[in-house]
Amino acid sequence: MTMQTESDLQPAPAQPAVAKAERYLNPYAAGAWLGLLLFLTVLATGHGLGASGGLARVLVAVEDIFAAGRVDANPSLAEMAGGPQNPLNNWVVFNVLGALLGGFVSGLLAGRVKLELPRGPHTSPALRSTMAVIGGTLVGFGARMARGCTSGQALSGGAVLAVGSWAFMFAVFAGGYLLAYPVRRLWN
Amino acid sequence: MNRFELYGAALLLSAALGLAWHGQPSAQDRLARQAPRLDERLASEEVRIDPGELYDLMGNEQLPLALLDLRSEADYNLFHLRGAQRVELAQLGQPWVRELPSATVIVVMSNDEQAAEVGFKLLAAQGLLNAYLLGGGINFWLDVYRDGQLGAALPARGTGDDTLRQRFSTALGAGQPATHPDPLHPLKRACTAKVKAAAAAKRPSGGCG
Amino acid sequence: MAPFDIATHWGTWAENLSYLGFGFAFGFILERAGFGSSRKLVAQFYLRDMTVLKVMFTAIVVALVLNFWASGLQWLDFSRVFVNPTFLGSGILGGLLLGMGFIIGGFCPGTALVGAGTLKLDGMYFLGGVLLGSFIFGETAPLYWAFLEQSGSLGRFTLADWLHLEPGVVVLLVVLLALAMFIAAEKLEAWAQARAAGSNAPGVQQ
Numbered sequence: 001m002t003m004q005t006e007s008d009l010q011p012a013p014a015q016p017a018v019a020k021a022e023r024y025l026n027p028y029a030a031g032a033w034l035g036l037l038l039f040l041t042v043l044a045t046g047h048g049l050g051a052s053g054g055l056a057r058v059l060v061a062v063e064d065i066f067a068a069g070r071v072d073a074n075p076s077l078a079e080m081a082g083g084p085q086n087p088l089n090n091w092v093v094f095n096v097l098g099a100l101l102g103g104f105v106s107g108l109l110a111g112r113v114k115l116e117l118p119r120g121p122h123t124s125p126a127l128r129s130t131m132a133v134i135g136g137t138l139v140g141f142g143a144r145m146a147r148g149c150t151s152g153q154a155l156s157g158g159a160v161l162a163v164g165s166w167a168f169m170f171a172v173f174a175g176g177y178l179l180a181y182p183v184r185r186l187w188n
Numbered sequence: 189m190n191r192f193e194l195y196g197a198a199l200l201l202s203a204a205l206g207l208a209w210h211g212q213p214s215a216q217d218r219l220a221r222q223a224p225r226l227d228e229r230l231a232s233e234e235v236r237i238d239p240g241e242l243y244d245l246m247g248n249e250q251l252p253l254a255l256l257d258l259r260s261e262a263d264y265n266l267f268h269l270r271g272a273q274r275v276e277l278a279q280l281g282q283p284w285v286r287e288l289p290s291a292t293v294i295v296v297m298s299n300d301e302q303a304a305e306v307g308f309k310l311l312a313a314q315g316l317l318n319a320y321l322l323g324g325g326i327n328f329w330l331d332v333y334r335d336g337q338l339g340a341a342l343p344a345r346g347t348g349d350d351t352l353r354q355r356f357s358t359a360l361g362a363g364q365p366a367t368h369p370d371p372l373h374p375l376k377r378a379c380t381a382k383v384k385a386a387a388a389a390k391r392p393s394g395g396c397g
Numbered sequence: 398m399a400p401f402d403i404a405t406h407w408g409t410w411a412e413n414l415s416y417l418g419f420g421f422a423f424g425f426i427l428e429r430a431g432f433g434s435s436r437k438l439v440a441q442f443y444l445r446d447m448t449v450l451k452v453m454f455t456a457i458v459v460a461l462v463l464n465f466w467a468s469g470l471q472w473l474d475f476s477r478v479f480v481n482p483t484f485l486g487s488g489i490l491g492g493l494l495l496g497m498g499f500i501i502g503g504f505c506p507g508t509a510l511v512g513a514g515t516l517k518l519d520g521m522y523f524l525g526g527v528l529l530g531s532f533i534f535g536e537t538a539p540l541y542w543a544f545l546e547q548s549g550s551l552g553r554f555t556l557a558d559w560l561h562l563e564p565g566v567v568v569l570l571v572v573l574l575a576l577a578m579f580i581a582a583e584k585l586e587a588w589a590q591a592r593a594a595g596s597n598a599p600g601v602q603q
Contacts, residue, residue, distance in 0.1 A: 024429065024430055024431035024448075025426075025429040025430050025431075026192075026193070027430060027447075027448040027451035027452045027455070028193055028196060028451055028452075028455050028579075029192075030426055030427075030429055030430035030452050030455075031430075031451060031452040031453070031454065031455025031456040031459065032196065032455055032456075032459050033426050034423070034426050034427075034452065034455070034456035034459075034460075035455060035456040035457065035458070035459025035460040035463065036459060036460075036463070037419065037422050037423060037426065038456060038459075038460035039459075039460050039463035039464060039467070040419070041416075041419050042399075042400060042460075042464055042473070042478055043399040043400060043401065043467070043473060044399075044400065044401055044403055044415060044419075045400055045401070045402065045403050045404065045412060045415070046400030046402060046477055046478050046479050047478070047479035048460075048479075049419065049420075049423055049507075051505075051506040051507035051510060052506040052527070052531075055506060055524070055527050055528060055531060056531045056535075058528070059528050059531050059532055059535075060535070063532075063535075074535060074536075074538070074539060075538070075539065075542060076534070076535050076538035076539070076542075076545075077535050089409055089410075089413070090409075090413075091404075091409075091412050091413055091415075091416040092416070093413075094413040094414070094416040094417045094420060095416045095417075095419060095420035095423065096420065096510060097417060097420060098416060098417040098418060098419060098420020098421040098422075098423065098424060099420045099421070099423050099424030099427070099507060099510040099511065099514070100424060100510050100511075100513065100514045101417075101420075101421050101424065101514070102420060102421035102422060102423060102424025102425035102426075102427075102428070102511075102514075103424035103425065103427065103428040103433060103510060103511030103512075103513075103514030103515055104424075104514040104515060105421075105425060106424070106425040106426075106428035106429050106511075107428050107433060107511075107514065107515035107516075110428070110429075112428070112433060112515050113515045113516055114515070114516060114517075115516045115518065116516070116517060116518065117517070117518040117519055118434060118435055118436050118503075118517060118519055119436075119519070120436070128519055129518070129519070129522050131501050131502060131503075132435075132502050132503060132504075132519045132520075132522035132523045132526060133502075133522050133523070133525060133526040133529070134498075134501055134502065134526065135498045135499065135500070135501035135502015135503060135504070135523060135526060136498065136502045136504070136509070136522065136523035136524060136525060136526020136527045136528075136529070136530060137498070137526040137527070137529045137530035137533070138494050138495070138497055138498025138501065138502070138526075138530060139494075139495050139498035139499060139502060139504070139505060139506065139523075139526070139527055139530060140498075140506075140526060140527035140528060140529060140530025140531040140532075140533075140534070141491075141494060141498075141530035141531070141533055141534045142490075142491040142492065142493070142494030142495035142496075142497075142498060142530070143491065143495055143506060143527070143530075143531070144491070144530070144531050144534035144535070144538075145487050145490060145491030145494065145534060145545065146484075146487060146488045146490075146491025146492055146495065147481070147482075147484065147487070147488070147491075148481065149495060149505055149506045149507065150453070150495075150505045150506075150507060150508075151423075151505075151506070151507040152481075153481060153488070153492075154453065154457075155453065155456055155457060155460075156481070157480070157481035158457040158461075159456070159457050159460035159461050159464060160461075160464060160475075160478055160479070160480045160481070160555065161461070161480075161555035161556040161557055161564065161567060161568075161571075162480045162481040162482075162483060162553075162554070162555060162556075163483045163485075163551065163554045163555065163556055163558075163559050164481055164482065164483030164484055164485060164488045164549075164551070164554070165481050165483075165488075166556060167483075167485055167488050167489050167492070168488045168489065168491065168492040169453075169492065170492070171488070171489045171490075171491075171492025171493045171495075171496060172492045172493075172495050172496040172499065172505075173496060174492075174493060174496060175492065175493040175494065175495060175496020175497040175498075175499070175500075176441070176442045176496040176497070176499050176500045177442055177496075178493075178496070178497065179496075179497050179500045179501065180442040180443060180500055183500055183501055184443070186501070187436065187439050187440075187443065187503075188443065197576055197579075200458060200459070200462065200572055200576075201572060201573075201576065203462045203466065204458075204462055204565075204568055204569040204572040204573075205569060206466075207462060207465055207466055207469060207565040207568055207569065208563070208565040208566045208568070208569040209565070210466075210469050210565065211469060211563055211565055212465070212468055212469050212475070212563065212564055212565065213468070213469065213471050217471065218471070221398075221471045222398075314476055315474060315475075315476020315477055316476075
């Protein structure tokens with residue numbers, strides 16, 4: 001099984017050939033490239049990748065403009081933006097920017113850049129949009145609590161054998177599988 | 189699974205088997221590899237702290253301080269700084285040193301500095317960034333704080349042969365005078381502060397004044 | 398010896414720029430793997446498409462082998478490598494919440510960036526949600542600060558430390574675990590897809 005195709009995911013009428021937009025890289029190959037990237041970042045800087053941290057910093061940067069006093073008084077915010085610290089002057093913010101660009105360019109090359117709202121066959125756009133926001137909120141909250149997300153904790157922490165990161169990763173899979181059956185109508 | 193995936197899995201497995209066999213560098217391996225850089229740090233005097241600074245650090249309750257005394261049991265029993273734990277040089281290469289929280293300031297000491305320099309290198313080679321050694325050793329500490337030579341200059345590196353110069357009538361360990369700063373009457377001594385892990389908490393006056 | 402500590406030697410902006418590049422590669426690879434698609438990501442939890450598991454665990458084991466080989470050859474000083482501090486309480490609870498948010502919303506933060514980057518509206522809405530969740534956390538965190546900081550706080554603690562095994566042995570065990578999971582994943586995918594094809598009629602409950 002070298003190619004994963006979108007058509008495997010839905011009961012659709014047979015398609016004549018695998019459309020260009022649905023040719024994905026072999027997952028093991030993608031994983032190997034990602035592992036190599038993680039290694040290179042560790043060699044260069046001593047730490048790995050991140051995503052949720054960058055988003056948190058963008059948020060606190062805005063908060064710092066309007067309510068700097070509150071930011072300074074709150075330990076969970078002050079650690080990023082307390083006092084004269086510029087929360088945006090941090091590698092993880094640039095990792096986020098780079099990821100947006102990299103995702104875009106790869107999508108462009110593959111013909112997958114398209115303004116659309118992917119959703120399950122029985123899900124209205126309104127429901128999908130609402131669930132995206134709700135899910136995002138849970139993820140954003142959980143990532144802050146866990147001090148990272150799948151990039152910063154599971155991948156980067158996992159690749160240095162950090163116990164907390166491995167525990168986090170198993171908890172993520174557990175959380176997903178726990179709710180899979182209850183929310184199946186969203187996706188199937 | 190296709191052929192490439194199979195080859196990849198085989199490669200991965202061999203690499204992992206090889207890794208388990210090859211192992212990780214021991215403390216001695218690391219010491220050997222990093223010796224030139226560490227010798228430079230020792231020569232630059234940036235990790236050699238004055239007894240006045242140690243006096244100050246000992247009085248600072250907010251600063252987690254680990255005092256590692258590398259001398260013989262006999263010397264340790266005659267006199268040691270309050271709070272100092274006796275460790276063998278070889279033990280500094282063991283994993284337990286990693287249990288020391290990274291914020292701790294570690295000061296190794298011997299009678300002069302010979303053993304302390306080796307101890308410093310062992311700790312630094314394992315990545316402990318807050319390791320320092322007591323300049324002049326216990327001998328000089330006693331000159332300053334027991335014999336009252338508060339203005340004496342720090343002896344040059346390499347002075348002495350790491351034997352305890354002072355004579356004590358009884359082995360009182362940390363029960364001797366001059367084993368710790370006196371919070372009520374701190375003694376001042378001019379020196380340059382070198383420790384970077386500065387806890388900016390309230391410190392008693394004295395030390396590097 | 399690595400790590401070369403870009404930030405210390407060439408300043409934070411040199412590190413920032415480097416991460417623009419690393420991030421680009423990161424987003425590029427994730428998109429190549431198909432992670433801009435929420436439906437593909439979520440299929441992991443319905444066993445139809447185990448790409449998430451395959452990509453994540455391959456990445457981790459490849460990085461592990463490379464990291465620890467480099468450390469073994471003293472090309473990389475592992476004591477200077479950042480090991481995420483272990484906070485079992487907040488880590489596990491946060492992970493559960495993130496997993497639940499993942500299946501409800503269809504993304505994680507990294508993949509949502511790729512979704513948004515390819516103009517998927519659900520990715521963009523999701524990112525909005527992430528900011529909201531981060532905001533709620535910030536506002537409420539002082540209330541449970543003790544839990545966050547102290548519950549199961551074990552500091553720099555690796556699986557090798559925990560199991561009292563050499564890192565190389567632990568890496569080998571992880572590789573064996575990953576290979577076993579990949580074999581199981583292939584079988585699960587085949588089973589789930591055959592099952593889906595078997596009841597392949599519109600409106601049939603799955």
